[in-house]
Amino acid sequence: MSSTGTSTPAGGLDLSLLKITRNPAPGVLPPSNTLVFGQTPTDHMLTVEWNLGTGFEAPEIKPYGPLSLDPSASVLHYSTTMFEGMKAYKDKNGVARLFRPNKNMERFNDGAARMGFPAVDGEVFTELIKKLVDVDEHWIPTDPGCSLYIRPTMIGTKAGLGVTASTSVLLYVILSPAGPYYASGRKPISLLASTEHTRAFPGGTGNRKFGLNYAGGIVPQTQAAKLGYNQILWLLGERHMLTEVGMMNLFVSFRRPDGTVELVTPPLADLILPGVTRDSVLCLARAHADPTTPFRIAGFPEKLVVSERELYMSDLVAAQANGTLAEIFGTGTAAILLAVERIGYMNSDLKIPTGADGMGPLATALLREIEGRQIGEIESEWSVIV
Amino acid sequence: MSSTGTSTPAGGLDLSLLKITRNPAPGVLPPSNTLVFGQTPTDHMLTVEWNLGTGFEAPEIKPYGPLSLDPSASVLHYSTTMFEGMKAYKDKNGVARLFRPNKNMERFNDGAARMGFPAVDGEVFTELIKKLVDVDEHWIPTDPGCSLYIRPTMIGTKAGLGVTASTSVLLYVILSPAGPYYASGRKPISLLASTEHTRAFPGGTGNRKFGLNYAGGIVPQTQAAKLGYNQILWLLGERHMLTEVGMMNLFVSFRRPDGTVELVTPPLADLILPGVTRDSVLCLARAHADPTTPFRIAGFPEKLVVSERELYMSDLVAAQANGTLAEIFGTGTAAILLAVERIGYMNSDLKIPTGADGMGPLATALLREIEGRQIGEIESEWSVIV
Numbered sequence: 001m002s003s004t005g006t007s008t009p010a011g012g013l014d015l016s017l018l019k020i021t022r023n024p025a026p027g028v029l030p031p032s033n034t035l036v037f038g039q040t041p042t043d044h045m046l047t048v049e050w051n052l053g054t055g056f057e058a059p060e061i062k063p064y065g066p067l068s069l070d071p072s073a074s075v076l077h078y079s080t081t082m083f084e085g086m087k088a089y090k091d092k093n094g095v096a097r098l099f100r101p102n103k104n105m106e107r108f109n110d111g112a113a114r115m116g117f118p119a120v121d122g123e124v125f126t127e128l129i130k131k132l133v134d135v136d137e138h139w140i141p142t143d144p145g146c147s148l149y150i151r152p153t154m155i156g157t158k159a160g161l162g163v164t165a166s167t168s169v170l171l172y173v174i175l176s177p178a179g180p181y182y183a184s185g186r187k188p189i190s191l192l193a194s195t196e197h198t199r200a201f202p203g204g205t206g207n208r209k210f211g212l213n214y215a216g217g218i219v220p221q222t223q224a225a226k227l228g229y230n231q232i233l234w235l236l237g238e239r240h241m242l243t244e245v246g247m248m249n250l251f252v253s254f255r256r257p258d259g260t261v262e263l264v265t266p267p268l269a270d271l272i273l274p275g276v277t278r279d280s281v282l283c284l285a286r287a288h289a290d291p292t293t294p295f296r297i298a299g300f301p302e303k304l305v306v307s308e309r310e311l312y313m314s315d316l317v318a319a320q321a322n323g324t325l326a327e328i329f330g331t332g333t334a335a336i337l338l339a340v341e342r343i344g345y346m347n348s349d350l351k352i353p354t355g356a357d358g359m360g361p362l363a364t365a366l367l368r369e370i371e372g373r374q375i376g377e378i379e380s381e382w383s384v385i386v
Numbered sequence: 387m388s389s390t391g392t393s394t395p396a397g398g399l400d401l402s403l404l405k406i407t408r409n410p411a412p413g414v415l416p417p418s419n420t421l422v423f424g425q426t427p428t429d430h431m432l433t434v435e436w437n438l439g440t441g442f443e444a445p446e447i448k449p450y451g452p453l454s455l456d457p458s459a460s461v462l463h464y465s466t467t468m469f470e471g472m473k474a475y476k477d478k479n480g481v482a483r484l485f486r487p488n489k490n491m492e493r494f495n496d497g498a499a500r501m502g503f504p505a506v507d508g509e510v511f512t513e514l515i516k517k518l519v520d521v522d523e524h525w526i527p528t529d530p531g532c533s534l535y536i537r538p539t540m541i542g543t544k545a546g547l548g549v550t551a552s553t554s555v556l557l558y559v560i561l562s563p564a565g566p567y568y569a570s571g572r573k574p575i576s577l578l579a580s581t582e583h584t585r586a587f588p589g590g591t592g593n594r595k596f597g598l599n600y601a602g603g604i605v606p607q608t609q610a611a612k613l614g615y616n617q618i619l620w621l622l623g624e625r626h627m628l629t630e631v632g633m634m635n636l637f638v639s640f641r642r643p644d645g646t647v648e649l650v651t652p653p654l655a656d657l658i659l660p661g662v663t664r665d666s667v668l669c670l671a672r673a674h675a676d677p678t679t680p681f682r683i684a685g686f687p688e689k690l691v692v693s694e695r696e697l698y699m700s701d702l703v704a705a706q707a708n709g710t711l712a713e714i715f716g717t718g719t720a721a722i723l724l725a726v727e728r729i730g731y732m733n734s735d736l737k738i739p740t741g742a743d744g745m746g747p748l749a750t751a752l753l754r755e756i757e758g759r760q761i762g763e764i765e766s767e768w769s770v771i772v
Contacts, residue, residue: 038458038547045457067462068452071431071560072424076453076541079465079597080604116604151547155462161424161537161562163633165604174457176547198589203582205602211465212598216591218466218502218551247549 011055013048013124013171018131023063032143035179037334038151042136042175046128049157050118052167059128061135064174070159074166080156081211082111085333087147087178088133088386090140091376096133096386098150099374101126103276108152111208116165117154125152125171130386132173137386141177147374149178149334178334186367188341188354189330191245192229193313194220195346199234200243200271207270214247221246229344231330236271240313243271248330248338249278252311253362254319255326260303261362267308277331280370280382282306300365313345320350327360328352336374337367397441399434399510399557404517409449418529421565423720424537428522428561432514435543436504438553445514447521450560456545460552466542467597468497471719473533473564474519474772476526477762482519482772484536485760487512489662494538497594502551503540511538511557516772518559523772527563533760535564535720564720572753574727574740575716577631578615579699580606581732585620586629586657593656600633607632615730617716622657626699629657634716634724635664638697639748640705641712646689647748653694663717666756666768668692686751699731706736713746714738722760723753 023043030040041064049057074080084104089097105122112119129150133140140148152173156166180186197220199213200206206213217232224232231246243266244250254262263285266272287295289304319325328340339359343350354360359367372378409429416426427450435443460466470490475483491508498505515536519526526534538559542552566572583606585599586592592599603618610618617632629652630636640648649671652658673681675690705711714726725745729736740746745753758764 036548041458064457066454067457068454071450071453071558072427076461076467077469077539077597078600078604079467080601081462081465083463114605115601116608149547153463161535162422163600163604163607165608172457196589198587201584201587201590203584204587210601211463212601214464214549215466215501215596215598218464218549219500221549222502222551
């Protein structure tokens with residue numbers, strides 16, 4: 001058992017204690033074109049209980065089924081919940097692969113510290129996730145653009161209504177086979193720039209994968225959909241600083257006078273989720289931009305400059321007006337990458353260039369590179385064999 | 387069945403369908419001095435399921451016990467949870483009373499609309515809560531300062547990982563006998579003014595009783611306790627605007643040159659929880675201040691001016707330095723009213739006047755008036771007989 005890397009309390013996660021109880025009535029993977037995101041649980045789940053003092057109990061893989069929670073459990077009243085989003089893919093040899101699981105483990109433990117939850121040994125937790133994926137391996141769809149979505153979750157289970165750090169938690173992982181995120185496929189999306197609702201703010205926890213960052217967005221999202229927009233473009237403050245796109249990180253590219261393309265994403269601070277896909281895009285774009293590395297993003301011959309800097313709606317409006325706005329896209333584990341074609345802002349619509357097939361050249365090239373690495377068609381250290 | 391007041395979907399809350407299953411092994415109310423806030427469930431709970439389309443099912447009062455939730459339930463991933471805090475008291479005739487339940491119902495429905503949850507008929511829900519309190523009536527402690535804490539809760543139970551409005555919810559109510567909120571009794575508290583963490587922000591949901599407003603405060607609160615402070619004083623923005631005190635509303639009083647006392651609390655906007663105790667303090671203070679009403683707060687002979695206005699740390703520092711700072715206190719259902727004696731700010735401590743017995747004259751008079759009304763010693767429309 002490895003116990004390095006993160007600080008664990010007495011009783012760290014122990015792979016050697018894993019107990020597997022097979023589902024006596026296993027299900028069948030539905031056809032990919034019938035899959036709705038996150039709606040199809042697989043046969044099994046992983047659960048590990050933790051208590052202050054005794055630490056983590058033995059991990060269990062067991063049939064997917066309901067959790068039993070005290071009606072006063074911390075998560076039900078004070079939203080002590082955090083999660084991760086990961087995916088498993090099958091390569092052309094039928095081997096299951098994860099994508100950069102170490103990044104998810106880093107973020108999970110950063111979040112745990114902020115939530116007052118125990119740290120988990122990221123290497124052991126990854127091994128446990130691999131075991132779960134292995135047990136439900138026949139649930140990984142193999143059609144193009146499909147994967148098995150993995151949802152590691154940690155919830156505060158302490159009974160009692162005092163608002164204090166939860167002295168017991170449940171760490172668990174569930175799986176759900178996923179088709180392409182949007183039923184419409186890779187069609188570019190429209191955004192409503194919200195001047196009314198705010199997702200994250202300085203001094204808050206918008207940079208964490210906490211459940212609490214999502215509940216407040218549900219009604220605004222419903223309102224945006226009624227107005228004909230796919231997602232919310234989240235702004236901050238009176239200057240309308242751009243932060244995130246629905247549940248994705250935001251990228252904007254500009255064509256500069258010297259002929260180069262500047263790819264911009266807002267800096268993390270405590271506002272922006274450190275997305276694994278965001279980081280992957282930045283890594284690829286920076287390598288492409290760096291003349292001392294041989295790497296170039298296939299299919300994108302132009303020179304790139306990469307910036308993490310603040311962006312305001314006035315920047316978009318100006319660039320759109322003077323023709324220097326090149327592309328806008330969102331990135332996230334569930335959707336990978338989606339181009340934006342239209343932004344509703346202050347009662348008018350800003351048209352965004354998207355290219356002939358609905359996705360600009362940089363977005364297209366980045367998506368191909370990342371998907372290639374995820375399914376193992378392009379060799380990289382990012383792909384980890386289950 | 388009443389169905390007026392709030393908009394309800396098909397299948398509103400129906401009191402006539404209430405089913406009561408008695409706990410076969412009822413417990414015994416522990417001695418008041420052993421009670422820890424929210425740690426002692428009573429014998430029963432109220433549950434009502436709701437589904438989009440069919441509306442609310444029959445309400446049930448049944449033995450307190452665990453809830454069964456799908457591992458992908460909305461509340462566990464996206465923090466779709468909201469609650470209320472209320473109390474039942476026994477008057478000197480042994481009659482159980484609630485305090486201004488209509489205010490809790492108003493706030494509950496405001497929150498439900500913002501969360502994408504169904505509205506409840508506030509009158510019917512209050513009747514259901516009365517039934518529950520009646521069934522567990524022997525759990526209301528009668529020692530001074532004691533009460534039965536009531537926790538109405540609504541959680542999103544929809545299974546599935548898409549971030550959408552929950553198409554099924556569980557409305558439930560649990561009870562817990564409560565001694566005085568703080569073990570230390572009515573001793574004044576100390577606050578750490580946080581310049582690092584923010585509780586609420588413009589465009590957010592800080593004015594709702596949502597679980598999501600609480601999780602982010604747990605670690606800051608733990609850090610403040612380690613530094614010797616009882617609670618966090620939540621500030622906003624670079625000018626350090628005062629918002630709330632831990633889980634209470636904030637009141638500050640100043641002595642003005644004309645000899646009157648100004649009682650100030652921050653305006654609600656979308657930052658401040660519309661506390662029932664906050665509203666009660668404002669109602670009492672405004673009636674006291676109004677020369678056209680006969681009401682005066684007993685034991686407080688001074689002239690009052692009441693303001694809902696923004697307050698900044700610089701206001702407190704200046705008033706403390708020039709001797710015009712009179713009192714600071716927090717209000718909330720759980721604690722009712724607690725005086726503040728010390729605020730840690732920018733590495734130094736601001737001493738706040740508290741009077742000889744640890745609570746200033748206005749706080750003392752307000753607490754006596756509100757407690758008197760809660761337990762029915764002072765006749766008022768605010769007290770509602772169960």
